[in-house]
Amino acid sequence: MSPTLYxxxxxxxxxxxxxxxxxxxxxxxPVIAWPAxxxxxxLARTIAARHIPAGRxxxxxxxxFGVDRAGAEAAYDQGAxxxxxxxxxxxxxxxxxxxxxxxxxxxxxxxxxLSPRFTVEIVPGVSSVMAAGAALQAPLCAWDDAVAxxxxxxxxxxxxxxxxxxxxxxxxxxxxxxxxIRRVLERLDLWDKARFIERVGLPxxxxxxxxxxATLSYFSIILVHRRGNAWL
Amino acid sequence: MSPTLYxxxxxxxxxxxxxxxxxxxxxxxPVIAWPAxxxxxxLARTIAARHIPAGRxxxxxxxxFGVDRAGAEAAYDQGAxxxxxxxxxxxxxxxxxxxxxxxxxxxxxxxxxLSPRFTVEIVPGVSSVMAAGAALQAPLCAWDDAVAxxxxxxxxxxxxxxxxxxxxxxxxxxxxxxxxIRRVLERLDLWDKARFIERVGLPxxxxxxxxxxATLSYFSIILVHRRGNAWL
Numbered sequence: 401m402s403p404t405l406y407x408x409x410x411x412x413x414x415x416x417x418x419x420x421x422x423x424x425x426x427x428x429x430p431v432i433a434w435p436a437x438x439x440x441x442x443l444a445r446t447i448a449a450r451h452i453p454a455g456r457x458x459x460x461x462x463x464x465f466g467v468d469r470a471g472a473e474a475a476y477d478q479g480a481x482x483x484x485x486x487x488x489x490x491x492x493x494x495x496x497x498x499x500x501x502x503x504x505x506x507x508x509x510x511x512x513x514l515s516p517r518f519t520v521e522i523v524p525g526v527s528s529v530m531a532a533g534a535a536l537q538a539p540l541c542a543w544d545d546a547v548a549x550x551x552x553x554x555x556x557x558x559x560x561x562x563x564x565x566x567x568x569x570x571x572x573x574x575x576x577x578x579x580x581i582r583r584v585l586e587r588l589d590l591w592d593k594a595r596f597i598e599r600v601g602l603p604x605x606x607x608x609x610x611x612x613x614a615t616l617s618y619f620s621i622i623l624v625h626r627r628g629n630a631w632l
Numbered sequence: 633m634s635p636t637l638y639x640x641x642x643x644x645x646x647x648x649x650x651x652x653x654x655x656x657x658x659x660x661x662p663v664i665a666w667p668a669x670x671x672x673x674x675l676a677r678t679i680a681a682r683h684i685p686a687g688r689x690x691x692x693x694x695x696x697f698g699v700d701r702a703g704a705e706a707a708y709d710q711g712a713x714x715x716x717x718x719x720x721x722x723x724x725x726x727x728x729x730x731x732x733x734x735x736x737x738x739x740x741x742x743x744x745x746l747s748p749r750f751t752v753e754i755v756p757g758v759s760s761v762m763a764a765g766a767a768l769q770a771p772l773c774a775w776d777d778a779v780a781x782x783x784x785x786x787x788x789x790x791x792x793x794x795x796x797x798x799x800x801x802x803x804x805x806x807x808x809x810x811x812x813i814r815r816v817l818e819r820l821d822l823w824d825k826a827r828f829i830e831r832v833g834l835p836x837x838x839x840x841x842x843x844x845x846a847t848l849s850y851f852s853i854i855l856v857h858r859r860g861n862a863w864l
Contacts, residue, residue: 407766409758409762411651412756414653415652416651416652416653416656417651417652417653417756418651418652419643419648419649419650419651419652419758420647420648420649420650420651420652420655421646421648421649423652424648500758500762500765500766500772501766502762502765502766502770502771502772503761503762503765503772503773504772504773504774504777505771505774508771508774509774511769511771512771515769520769522765522766522767522769523766524644524649524758524762524763524765524766525758525762526641526651526732526756526757526758527759527762529735530641530732530734530735530756530757530759531756533732533734533735533754533756534639534732534733534734534754534755534756535754537743537747537752537754538734539734539737539740539743539744540732540734540735540736541735541736541781542736542737542740542741543783544783544785544786545736545783546780546781546782546783546786546790546794547780547781548778548779548780548781548794548798549773549778549779549780549781550778550779551775551776551777551778553776554776554778558778558797561797562778562780562794562797562798565790565793565794565797566780566794
């Protein structure tokens with residue numbers, strides 16, 4: 401067996417939302433790597449903590465919040481080098497990733513660096529989008545709905561065009577972009593059908609209705625569907 | 633404790649891709665319900681089989697493949713009535729759903745019927761979209777990409793418009809719509825960047841490159857990203 405690099409989705413926050421497969425691989429892997437801020441263990445490590453046996457070799461891939469592209473590239477370069485060292489010595493490495501590894505996942509940058517040289521296996525995870533639907537009890541889409549996943553950083557015209565052409569949308573990482581998103585949703589008569597959640601699955605999770613949302617943190621998702629609550 | 637209706641995402645097919653939470657609830661719930669064809673146990677029940685203790689009460693919600701809307705409504709009406717009977721008697725009911733319960737999930741139709749009257753808890757699951765990315769080792773999206781999830785039944789102009797306005801897309805349930813999808817992807821110079829998978833996570837899973845795909849079954853997904861394989 402050649403050593404394997406595992407990309408492990410640990411889900412959105414609840415430690416019970418790891419898959420059975422993720423927990424099995426974490427119980428067996430001799431080396432665990434995880435993204436982290438400059439200090440502390442980072443969210444992915446916290447989510448997976450109960451599933452990681454004591455005494456494993458661990459690699460922290462550290463970068464500051466809001467780090468620029470060059471800083472991020474340097475951190476992934478160094479992390480990839482440390483991971484490659486273990487793989488070359490014959491040891492499997494499991495990399496933790498919030499949510500799903502390949503859906504806006506930090507694992508993508510290690511995958512790009514290491515997949516040309518090593519065997520890779522991806523363990524998909526529960527995305528924060530699906531967790532938001534579950535927490536809000538808001539069906540995301542059905543039948544032949546088209547769905548848009550839209551980072552709130554996109555410009556106002558692009559967001560409006562996507563919302564016009566789809567039945568359902570998840571708008572991600574809202575934060576300071578809330579006024580722009582609100583303008584678009586109001587223009588399309590969708591504001592009153594929107595649902596809002598901060599820190600889905602994490603301590604401090606909060607949900608809002610259209611009448612009560614004033615600000616949203618960066619760690620937030622808006623779900624909206626043209627049919628509103630008409631699910632029958 | 634009031635009796636609870638659980639909507640349980642069992643993931644795309646691999647029995648190891650249930651979450652820890654899903655397996656805990658299935659070990660405890662006195663009644664298990666699942667969608668199924670006219671005969672046999674159905675895919676969701678097969679996926680979850682190893683996690684269901686022997687001797688539980690079970691409810692099959694049966695409908696033929698390609699059933700019309702009225703037939704589906706009648707089947708969900710009957711299933712909801714059977715589930716309500718158990719909840720009214722104080723017994724929790726766990727409903728199995730392939731993938732995620734609220735992302736194109738069959739659970740949505742039971743949710744619409746039963747959530748006004750009963751306590752509901754949703755356990756999100758791994759979607760076939762994320763499982764397709766994992767199986768194809770194809771990153772779905774990163775940074776501030778906009779993503780479209782597009783049923784292949786949508787008309788050609790709508791599909792083209794969505795692909796023009798997003799960096800990434802998953803085109804679902806391709807089947808007989810492949811020639812139409814191919815025309816659009818070729819027009820946008822995206823065909824050579826597309827990846828194809830049938831029966832993700834199930835026995836008989838098959839993947840194709842653009843040069844080798846000739847037909848696709850209904851149970852198929854196309855992933856496409858403007859950046860192709862340039863993930864560094």
